[in-house]
Amino acid sequence: AQTVTQSQPEMSVQEAETVTLSCTYDTSENNYYLFWYKQPPSRQMILVIRQEAYKQQNATENRFSVNFQKAAKSFSLKISDSQLGDTAMYFCAFMKHRAAGNKLTFGGGTRVLVKP
Amino acid sequence: GAVVSQHPSRVICKSGTSVKIECRSLDFQATTMFWYRQFPKQSLMLMATSNEGSKATYEQGVEKDKFLINHASLTLSTLTVTSAHPEDSSFYICSARAPGQGAIEQYFGPGTRLTVT
Numbered sequence: 501a502q503t504v505t506q507s508q509p510e511m512s513v514q515e516a517e518t519v520t521l522s523c524t525y526d527t528s529e530n531n532y533y534l535f536w537y538k539q540p541p542s543r544q545m546i547l548v549i550r551q552e553a554y555k556q557q558n559a560t561e562n563r564f565s566v567n568f569q570k571a572a573k574s575f576s577l578k579i580s581d582s583q584l585g586d587t588a589m590y591f592c593a594f595m596k597h598r599a600a601g602n603k604l605t606f607g608g609g610t611r612v613l614v615k616p
Numbered sequence: 617g618a619v620v621s622q623h624p625s626r627v628i629c630k631s632g633t634s635v636k637i638e639c640r641s642l643d644f645q646a647t648t649m650f651w652y653r654q655f656p657k658q659s660l661m662l663m664a665t666s667n668e669g670s671k672a673t674y675e676q677g678v679e680k681d682k683f684l685i686n687h688a689s690l691t692l693s694t695l696t697v698t699s700a701h702p703e704d705s706s707f708y709i710c711s712a713r714a715p716g717q718g719a720i721e722q723y724f725g726p727g728t729r730l731t732v733t
Contacts (some may be wrong), residue, residue, distance in 0.1 A: 533720055543707065545660075545724035591659060595720060602648070602713055602720050606659045 502527045502594050504607035513582045520567075521577045523592030529553075530544065531597035534568065534575045535604070539589040548590070551580045553597070567606040582614045617641055620712050622725035629700055629732055635712035637695045638726045639710030646712035650722065651683075654707040666693040700732040 503526045511603070513519035536548040551559045551568050558566050563583075566578045579586055590609040619642040627637045639649055647668045652660040664674045664685050672685035682704075683698040693712075697704050708728045714721040 543654075543709075543727045545709065545711070547721070550721075562677070584692065602722070603662055604660075604722060605662075608659045 502596070503607045504531075504592055504594050504605050506592055506607035506610050508610045509608070510611040510613070512615055513579075514616050515582055515584060515614055517582055518578060518580045519612060521579075521583055521590055521592075521612070523575045523577070523590070523606075525573050525575065525594050526541060527573070527594065527596075529596055529608075532567075532594040532596065535593040535595070536564070536566070536575075536577045536584055537591045537606075538586075538588045539591065539609075540585075545591075549577065579612070584614050586612060586614060587614045588612060617712065618712065618723045619719075620646075620723045620725040622708075622710055622728050624648040624674055624728060625726065626729045628677045629730070631732055633700055634696055634698045635700055635730060637697075637710075637730070638729055639693045639695070639712070639725050641691045641712040641723070642711075644715045646693075646715065647690060649693040650689060650713075651685060651693075651695050652709040652711070654709060654727075658709075660709060663695075675719070676729055700730070702732045705732045709731065 505524045515529045536604045538546045549561045563580045565578045589609045591609045593604045619641045622637045626660050649666040651663045663678045664672045666672045666685050666687040669685045674680045687693040711722040711724045
């Protein structure tokens with residue numbers, strides 16, 4: 501079974517600064533997908549970014565980028581130019597490649613607080 | 617596009633009664649939907665995978681007779697919590713897999729807060 505670990509329960513960052521969230525995972529699979537989801541106070545889950553394991557290039561989405569280290573099984577998220585609206589819980593998630601049902605395994609989450 | 621709704625958003629029920637939560641994909645057909653449970657300040661735990669026209673697949677430790685899942689159409693899955701108890705109080709979230717062969721994205725509903733008194 502896959503496990504996803506987020507070692508930082510909570511982080512705070514000043515507005516406009518950069519924050520990096522860590523995520524490690526354990527799997528014997530070679531092909532898989534990794535995701536970062538954001539859950540703001542509204543509780544609506546929002547996809548931030550995704551990475552295919554077979555792609556060496558790190559994914560980026562505007563102010564969000566990842567550092568994917570496959571050998572180390574590490575998948576960190578960097579939020580640049582932090583905005584107040586980035587305050588939320590962030591969950592790292594793992595999905596087997598093309599597995600039946602496409603189940604997501606979530607990490608425990610990191611609460612990010614952006615301070616003005 | 618790709619909107620998933622849940623109804624109700626909040627529900628309070630008495631211990632021993634049953635409550636049904638609906639999950640709808642509003643602008644796409646979803647052959648596969650997922651039900652998650654989230655305790656306060658915790659992560660999402662997958663309860664079951666719901667496939668249209670077939671029985672749901674439950675995760676280990678989830679009581680299938682207590683959490684009844686029905687996926688009768690391509691746009692609707694329901695979760696019925698039977699004989700609810702206070703420990704069933706939680707935030708329940710559904711998601712729907714994006715359409716298309718090989719699709720992996722999941723679109724999440726806004727969640728339902730269940731309180732059992």
